[in-house]
Amino acid sequence: MITVSAYEIPEPGRMHLVQRSFPELAPEDLLVRVHRVGVCATDLHLLDGDLGVAYPLIPGHEFVGEIAAIGSAAARRRGLRDGDRVAVEMLLPCHNCDQCRRGRYNLCELDDRSVAAAGRQYGINIPAHTPPGLWGGYSEYVFAPQEALVHWIPDNLSWDRASLVEPLAVAFRAVDRAGVGPGDSVVVIGPGPIGLLTVAAARARGAGTAVITGTRQSRLDVAVRMGADASINVRSVDAFAAVKELLPKGADVVIETAGQASAQEESVHFVRRGGVVVLAGACGSRVPITFHQDEDILLNEIDIRGSFLSAGGFEPAIELLSSSELHFEELITHHYGFADVPLALSHVRDREQGVLKAVINTTTGGSHG
Ligand SMILES: [Zn+2]
Ligand SMILES: [Zn+2]
Incomplete structure (x- = not known):
């Protein structure tokens, strides 16, 4: 059986590595193999128990990766296929409530949903026991159901640069x-x-x-x-x-x-x-x-x-990162491998060596540099 490694916060103050089984996909689902996840101050607030959300959780909402598997209906509807590089918006909106229909889907009002009744934000408030348990970017894979907002990333964007999309x-x-x-x-x-x-x-x-x-x-x-x-x-x-x-x-x-x-x-x-x-x-x-x-x-x-979350922001963000000559990579002052996640969080917490943005390469082990 293939397993997936992920960092879970079982309760405030602790984080450990867990193994999940590789999920089975319904026709409307897809699975992202994470390449980069940015460390956000919010992740530390989650670890500290400041946000009043339900645990256990897998943190990480600034993730990008490639499609590892995609259901037939998702592939058709989204025009995506295996190997495509994508960014996934943090919020899973319902697409049906008043706010969603007005385009302010960051204010989505639907709370009562089977997939994530306790919340709909990746890496923030979807409990890790909600099947298939891959709801955060500090993981080798992230699950994306039908309502996920998935954006294609052009090939000319390096993974580091792409990690700034969110x-x-x-x-x-x-x-x-x-x-x-x-x-x-x-x-x-x-x-x-x-x-x-x-x-x-x-x-x-x-x-x-x-x-x-x-x-x-x-x-x-x-x-x-x-x-x-x-x-x-x-x-x-x-x-x-x-x-x-x-x-x-x-x-x-x-x-x-x-x-x-x-x-x-x-x-x-x-x-x-x-x-x-x-x-x-x-x-x-x-x-x-x-x-x-x-x-x-x-x-x-x-x-x-x-201003809340990022509604409408992914399209111009991907466009600017792929067309601009600005050296956005300069913002990423610290790089880590997957084994270094606890180290990365402690460096961000302690503002180690002028850290501005820390990014984890989830496809490598420990390679802090
Ligand atoms: Zn963030
Ligand atoms: Zn909604």
Whole structure:
């Protein structure tokens, strides 16, 4: 019998390697052999038990791979076949509820489903005991049922570059929620992987001026190579004054990606009157933020919008990664083999050696480098 190795979090605080049997596929299913999975801060929150989800779980939602097996109906409907390279969206939407029908499938309202009653997000909240148990990217294989959103990846994309499809899709969601268009000025708060990719996505949508704020100079320098015109290190200068100097009327759009309450509160001070603020960073459960309603919002008619997951973002992300000359690989500072998953997580947790993005090559053993 062929078995599949996967890392499972049986309960908060622990992770171990488990073996699953190779699943049988129905005609509408497919199986992805994972090649790369990106380590996300969310994975650490899962390990720490911060998200209030049911365990056991297999983490990993930033995965790409090749089709190892595909049912006949799935192959016909999707136009895919064995060996095709694919990215799979994190959310399994129902395709039928009001939100799905409006195209906001990231807000899918159907909870009551047999395949994953406790949740529908790969690597986040689908319990590992839901058959066939392959619901996360820290695994040699991931199962994709009929409702999965599977995107073909062109051959010219290296696996490393392809591993950025999901975070770049999240960035495109935020940029498109803001309605960034040609000539717009954009301030991005937070030079983490999502913030840096948000700069690239805003540029791809035609942003005229892109400015990024943050504290770590090495990351701010990467932002400039991702297309930012200016970076503001808030450790050394006053962010408000610095934005004012670059954009006297304020930015058309401000996108907060750091997930810090104080930064989200500050974001309304960088935007012009009538502008848009997108809050894309998760601050943690039940974290309040405070605005001065009249001065900050009402008198200036500021639109404040949330951005959740990546709906509509995979297509432009794959397009940009395959057509752009930007050196996106630069974001991946740390590479690991499959045996190194615990090491990768600890490096990300401890921010080892300036780690920006850590990516695991699930097809090799231990090869940290
Ligand atoms: Zn992520
Ligand atoms: Zn739905």
